[in-house]
Amino acid sequence: MILQWYPGHMTKAKRQMQEDLKLIDLIIELVDARIPLSSRNPDIDEMGKNKSRLILLNKSDLADERYNEKWTEYFQSKGFYVVKVNARSGAGLKGIQGVINQACKEKIERDRRRGIKNRPIRAMVVGIPNVGKSTFINSYAGKACTKTGNKPGVTKGKQWIRLNKTLELLDTPGILWPKFEDQEVGIRLAYIGSIKDEILNVEELSLLLLAYIRDNYPGLLEQRYGISEEGTPLSMLEGIAENRKCLLRGQELDYAKAAGILMEEFRNGKIGRITLEYPPMMEEKNEDDQ
């Protein structure tokens, strides 16, 4: 058993989010483009069923571009609006406003029919920890925006960031919790660093990751670490330890250190752009092909 996970305090967060959802028109949900399904909690679909929905495929710079496209198509086929972004560099952010207007066209139209003018779209950013919510809010809202402050009676205790005439963002993101009955999902979350390393066995995790990269992205490990991809995952880890001179006293190889290096370099995208899961339709298709 690699993972131990205690979702304990999350009920409170869920209740808070349900309250916040009452105040908004649009849910902007960030997912990690390397694991777009494993990094979302599907409960948000039930919680936000009357809201317009936009999915941001974030950290798209770290994911395989071919699959970024596939995932975009997948979520669109499920009725979401989707924009591929890199919240850290700002790439893709310019395209968001137009898509938001599209996603909220019914609300805009409804307001117009009722003679309501200039009522901004209110949006809330949600996602599991570490998907880039704060980075996104900072770079999208930028420094130019003004905080609208509390509006007593209407949005008690809430801070809204006015981005422009048509859009306001709740300044605190909604934190969803990762969800996994399935250990595979937990392992993918661990790969990207969404579950703390302290609660798992990093060496075991690194062996699984080595096998995945070797099988799905042949050549990348050889290129980065100068190791042969022919052997077992353990022999590859050994190769990394040698290559990076990870030694314990007495010249023994330090596997834990090598595993740590691998995980860090994967998470920073240094090994390459790697997607860790594929859209379900594609998986089924692949099975049919065999």
Ligand code: G4P
């Ligand atoms: P959260 O609020 O959802 O918990 O996530 P947060 O914004 O804190 O982002 C988590 C980490 O992910 C940060 O890195 C952030 O810079 C990085 N990040 C966010 N969006 C992107 C993206 O599109 N691409 C890449 N490559 N990274 C992204 P960190 O290492 O924790 O901090 P720092 O090194 O940026 O200071």
